[in-house]
Amino acid sequence: MKNVIKIFISLLTFSSVFAQNTAENEYYRIITLPVPEGVLLEVGGITTMPSGDVALATRRGDIWIINNAYMNTGTAPYYRKFASGLHEILGLVYKNGSFYCAQRGELTKLTDKNGDGRADSYETVANLPISGHYHEYTYGPKLMPDGSMIITGNVAFGDEEWWRGESRRPGRGWAMKISEDGKVEPYATGMRSPCGIGAIDGEFWYGDNQGDWMGSGFIAQVNKGDFMGHPAGLRWTSEPNSPVKLTTEQLYAKIDPRKTRDANGYYIKPENIETERGKYLFEMKKDVPELKLPAVWLPHGVVGISTSEIIKDATNGAFGPFTGQLFVGDQGKSNLTRVFIEKINGEYQGAAFPFKDGFQSGTLRMVFGNDGSMFVGETNRGWGSAGTTTAGIERLVWTGKIPFEMKTMKATPDGFEVEFTKPVNKATAADFKNYQIRSFIYKYQAVYGSPTVDEKFLTVKGLKISDDGLKVRLLVDGLREHYIHELKANGVKDVDGKTLLHGLAFYTLNNIPTGEKISSYSPRPANLKVNTTAKAAVKLSTPDDVKAKKVIAKAPTFEEVKPLLQKHTCLACHQSDKRMVGPAYKDVAKRNYSNEKIVELIYKPQPKNWPEYATEMAPMPQVPRADALKIATWINSLK
Amino acid sequence: MTQNIIKKIIFCSLWASTTYAQQMLPLNDLSAFRPIKENWSIVGGITASINQTNMTTTEAGTGILSCKHEIGKYGIEKDIVTIMEHGDLDLDLDFIMAKGSNSGIYLQGRYEIQLNDSWGKKNPKFGDSGGIYERWDESKPEGSKGYQGIAPRLNVAKAPGLWQNIKISFQAPRFDAAGKKISNAKILSIILNGVLIHENVELTGPTRGTMIDNEVLQGPLRFQGDHGNVAFRNIKYKSFNQKSLTFKDLKFGVYKGNFRTVADIEKIKPETSGNVALLNWNVSNAENEFAVKYVGKINVPDAGKYTFTAVHGGNTQLKINGVDAFKNGWLNSGESRQTMIELPAGDVDFEMYYWKADGWLAPALGLYAESATIRKQALHYANSTLVANPTSPIMLSPTTEPVIFRSFMDIREGQKGKRVVHAVSVGNKENIHYTYDLDNAALFQIWKGGFLNTTPMWNDRGDGSSKPLGSLTALGDAPLLNVLGSATAAWSELDATYRPRGYELDEAGHPTFKYDYAGLNVSDKSIPSEDGKMFRREIVVKGSSANLYARLAVAQNITKLSDGMYIIGENSYYIKVIEGTPSIRESAGMKELVLPVGEKITYSIIW
Structure with missing residues (x-):
């Protein structure tokens, strides 16, 4: 019997392997937990319990306790329904014998008083105002050291201005701090879709994703009184208990909210204006001191598309070599991102690294289990995700092998220092061609999302490898504070000749530290050019470029177009023949658009044309025209 | 998403046409009917006992067609037949059953839609309220003479003495020039107490008890009067030619x-x-x-x-x-x-x-x-016009234990719609259910039939709301308790001392709602009776407050029937006060059933 179950479990594990990046699997394996038929685990919250059990809260309103979730002896987990009937739970913690969870309109405490393993007390800790708009989700709580809990409230959208996030009740677009006895205290605002939440070393962290006023996803540490950039919640800052004093009017005096009407008096949906430079979020900071900048941007499409849980690896090595670092989930991309943070001038900043792809569904909530493996709670209903399963729970287990990765990326006064998990092959690490650095930023605007703008390719002028081969310090020319600095180091190999598992990092350089400058480094060879491939592509793409047209004369194959789709992050939301976050390319092809029209739609998407899809497509003007045309030609070849 | 829901709502309402006025069968006198027996009369008011079999009390007046008939004496001559004859017909009327009584509406005098005191019945049959009565073949052996009776989808029958509503869309049989039937008569739809219980049902021939055993283009409406007391009012119809x-x-x-x-x-x-x-x-x-x-x-x-x-x-x-x-x-x-x-x-x-x-x-x-x-x-x-595959519905049903379910709940208050955002619905195996508003400490709706349609909430992103799947009775989304300056002071919203505390489940899984108000700790629990006929609501107050009152009902009419028993609105539901001394007061043109609250009050909502 046991053997049968073992086989069953190993089959499950095996079957999920196919979808995964096999290179990653050598180091971290995904184990899909078997779930009884009829149990739908659309996970909105996840936590561990002192008993060693894992508990899940679901969007369907149930709380499940999973006994034997680790399946160490090969037997199946046991699911016990602890509570049910709650209103779309999106967070769960366990404290002093009770669960706490955020429902749409309430922070609730659930207790089993009679000892039958099921909640019989559904206590209202705090009744939260809500208008009843579908988008008013509530996330949390996260436990704070003083015993209080922090929850966050999603915004509603306008009626006519359906694209504009609005706060119809106090607390929407806010983080709220709630004491154990139910006292609700506004904490911080400027949030749009604050599904990403985390309590890291006693501090509250939050992540948002692309949307109106949000150029891209990011994570940030949030203090009381911070303003995170979205104006909706400012509606309540004149309330006496508001820790944020900035008013909507004050903000709009500094930036145009783009509330314009057409000749018939109807509001016009603001679109990105390519020819306008616009403003960057950090530039607002001097006018708006309450503004808190992202600690780490998670570039939209590349790293993630919808930021979810933020957790810290406190496993002391049980989860591998990244103790102390953060892991951030992403519902849409169904992946995990690893984040290294450091404090410069009193503010957090750091680097985001791709970590693990291939989860079966949207990775919404994570928690470390008692053995240092990570449980990942999943859902994609209504939101779409790269993982095609509706819902479920998976466990990410370190295989014990150390992957060759950039472990950390730190800012230095004149560049960056990268630490590797294993000693590098010094020849590859000393080769300047193996380091490409590019910086860019996003616009801060009322538009949904932002293209990457103000791109600059930087020169690595010198480098120095530490004696132990674990660190490489780079002297970089042209650092820009607040910009995202992308480092590509694909060519670097370890002493065994293995390339980096992920050769990509994005460092958000809010502050350039002071300190010792690099000395006795190897200078860049004088004749070595800086690789500026993307710029070259831009050049190629002038509309009257004859070559570009030649290229598109024949429809490319998927293999030919795939690098472009990857490079421009299209595959984050689209697949050839399956609906994901966005429609399948086949379905786009069915619309019978001309190639030119598709290019136009890449630059200026019309989300209203796809009312069945929850997530808007952001304008992608950064895609060179030649590339866009090639993609369009390929799309139309799918008809 | 929202667009989708709107689409579906519009689609559903397409058939509900209100462009043309219905005709009303006059009930000032009996002139709309063929000559009848003495068991039928026109009255102005009626009540029925919920305990005593076939017990009704009428008041003089007009507007109500009442049948008084002793159970046990049968005969087609006791039925009442309209002078009006119809083919295709939309019919909409209210009826009241006496306890243990049975009646029916015969379309064209031939096809019977059953009316019955089916109050509390768990699994309705074709002989229960809203059933399409069976056909009959004497030539068949005993036990298989009856056939093709069709039970209603749900039992949504109310208590004796309460007005119930039925809407029937009927399509008459079609004949060719030679008089040969070319298509069956058809029930396009029947809506009983607001719930669709039949749709597109073909009637292969007259049902048992037909006036004449044939099928015709035009026939009268006939109301059965030989199985006990029954009453009708607001008999509206729209007759169509073919x-x-x-x-x-x-x-x-x-x-x-x-x-x-x-x-x-x-x-x-x-x-x-x-x-x-x-x-x-x-x-x-x-x-x-x-x-x-x-x-x-x-x-x-x-x-x-x-x-x-x-x-x-x-x-x-x-x-x-x-x-x-x-x-x-x-x-x-x-x-x-x-x-x-x-x-x-x-x-x-x-x-x-x-x-x-x-x-x-x-x-x-x-x-x-x-x-x-x-x-x-x-x-x-x-x-x-069939543009897309409709969404598969996601229904929630009670099990052996009550199902407690939070969602947004859309209700009507007068002409206006309102979304209750802290609503808790409780579904019971007894097939009676309610929704409680945690913002107002109000039990604002009860219904019988199925529990909830959660499709609006659980399909795709959803809009966070669910919908009752049965015959709904609105009780008003206003607080039950008020501290009043005086016994005549107007009822008001809860003040800032109100704080919801959630709910606790007893061993059987029934929730007790808890809240603080005016320095008091209040417990509020409603339990269905085993027979599914009523809720018993118990309010327990800890702490003391002078001038604490409960308002059990507010309506245009509230009439005391006997000690502790009241009928609310136009025979809409009953309240029976078990612990407490209520009185009827007038406020802002409405009647209110109010009682002072000490430590505890108990009452039943019966319908």
Whole structure:
């Protein structure tokens, strides 16, 4: 019997392997937990319990306790329904014998008083105002050291201005701090879709994703009184208990909210204006001191598309070599991102690294289990995700092998220092061609999302490898504070000749530290050019470029177009023949658009044309025209 | 998402036509009926006992058709038959059953829709309220003489003495010129107490107890009067002839391109053309960037006012008899627009354009016509409006334990809609359910039948709301308790001392709602009776407050029936006070059933 179950479990594990990046699997394996038929685990919250059990809260309103979730002896987990009937739970913690969870309109405490393993007390800790708009989700709580809990409230959208996030009740677009006895205290605002939440070393962290006023996803540490950039919640800052004093009017005096009407008096949906430079979020900071900048941007499409849980690896090595670092989930991309943070001038900043792809569904909530493996709670209903399963729970287990990765990326006064998990092959690490650095930023605007703008390719002028081969310090020319600095180091190999598992990092350089400058480094060879491939592509793409047209004369194959789709992050939301976050390319092809029209739609998407899809497509003007045309030609070849 | 829901709502309401007034069967006297026996009379008011079999009490007056008949004496001559005869018919009436009584509505005097005191019955049969009664074949052996009785989908029958409503859409049988039946009579729909209990049911012949064992074009309405006391009021009907509008020489042309106006279409020649019997966008053989033009005649059977309802994804423009029926207008698939035009009898010109330029929009084209005497008919092939696969519903049913479920809940307050955002619905295996508003500490609705449709919440992103799946009785979303300055002070919203505390479950799983108010700790629990006939609500107050009152009901009418027993509204439900001393007071033109609260009050809501 046991053997049968073992086989069953190993089959499950095996079957999920196919979808995964096999290179990653050598180091971290995904184990899909078997779930009884009829149990739908659309996970909105996840936590561990002192008993060693894992508990899940679901969007369907149930709380499940999973006994034997680790399946160490090969037997199946046991699911016990602890509570049910709650209103779309999106967070769960366990404290002093009770669960706490955020429902749409309430922070609730659930207790089993009679000892039958099921909640019989559904206590209202705090009744939260809500208008009843579908988008008013509530996330949390996260436990704070003083015993209080922090929850966050999603915004509603306008009626006519359906694209504009609005706060119809106090607390929407806010983080709220709630004491154990139910006292609700506004904490911080400027949030749009604050599904990403985390309590890291006693501090509250939050992540948002692309949307109106949000150029891209990011994570940030949030203090009381911070303003995170979205104006909706400012509606309540004149309330006496508001820790944020900035008013909507004050903000709009500094930036145009783009509330314009057409000749018939109807509001016009603001679109990105390519020819306008616009403003960057950090530039607002001097006018708006309450503004808190992202600690780490998670570039939209590349790293993630919808930021979810933020957790810290406190496993002391049980989860591998990244103790102390953060892991951030992403519902849409169904992946995990690893984040290294450091404090410069009193503010957090750091680097985001791709970590693990291939989860079966949207990775919404994570928690470390008692053995240092990570449980990942999943859902994609209504939101779409790269993982095609509706819902479920998976466990990410370190295989014990150390992957060759950039472990950390730190800012230095004149560049960056990268630490590797294993000693590098010094020849590859000393080769300047193996380091490409590019910086860019996003616009801060009322538009949904932002293209990457103000791109600059930087020169690595010198480098120095530490004696132990674990660190490489780079002297970089042209650092820009607040910009995202992308480092590509694909060519670097370890002493065994293995390339980096992920050769990509994005460092958000809010502050350039002071300190010792690099000395006795190897200078860049004088004749070595800086690789500026993307710029070259831009050049190629002038509309009257004859070559570009030649290229598109024949429809490319998927293999030919795939690098472009990857490079421009299209595959984050689209697949050839399956609906994901966005429609399948086949379905786009069915619309019978001309190639030119598709290019136009890449630059200026019309989300209203796809009312069945929850997530808007952001304008992608950064895609060179030649590339866009090639993609369009390929799309139309799918008809 | 929201758009989808709106689409579906509009689609569902398409058939509910309110364009033409219904006729009312006068109940000032019995002149609308064939001569009758003494068991039928016109009265002005009626109550019935919920305990005593066949016990009703009437008041003099008009407006109510009452039958008093001792149970046990049968005979078709006890039935009452209208002078009015009908074929296709929409009927809408209220009825009251006495305890243990049984009656029926015979359409055309031949097909019986059963009325019965089915209060509390768990699994309704064809002989229960709303059932389509069985047919009968004497030649068959004992035990199999009855056949083709059809039980209602749900039992939503109310208590004796309460007004219940039934809406029946009936289609008479059709005959050819030789008098041979060519299609069966049909129940298009029956809605009992607001719940759809039958749809599109063919009646292969008269049911048992038919007036005459044949089928006809026209027959009277007949109400059964030989199985006990029953009463009827508000007997409204709309009678249809069997005429219809028909196309003649309907030609179509298909144009390909991206059009904005009819002028754009007329600039080019059609790619294909032909003749069709009914409208259908499918002739386009394209999903988008096409236009179809229909030109022909439509035969109008009688001169008069006609209402046309168009459904389309994209644009249409319609001219009938040279009149602009619909100007160029755009609709989302599933939306509709309506117009009424005066038409002469005979063949009139018909010209319709349908075009579509939005790739994302599902193509759809439908046109319905109706008049005071013509039932709403489709002038298109059915597949021309079926645009997408409907969503599979997600239903929530109670199990052996109560199901407690939080969602947004949309209700009506007078003419206005309201979304209750902290609603808790409780479903019971006894098939009676309620919703509680944590913001107002109010038990604001009760219903019987199924529990909840959670599709609006759980399909796709959802809008966070669920819908009751049964016959709903609104109790008003106002607080039960108030501290009043005086016994006559007006009822008000809860003040800032109110704080909801959630709920606790007992061993059986029933929730007790807890809240603080005016320095008091209040517990509020409602438990269904085992027979599914009533809720017993118990309020326990810890702490003391002078002038604490409970308002159990507010309505235009509240009448005391016996000690502790009250009938609320127009015989809408009963309240029986078990612990407490209530009184009826008047406030702002309404009656209120109010009682002072000490430590505890208990009462039942019976319906």
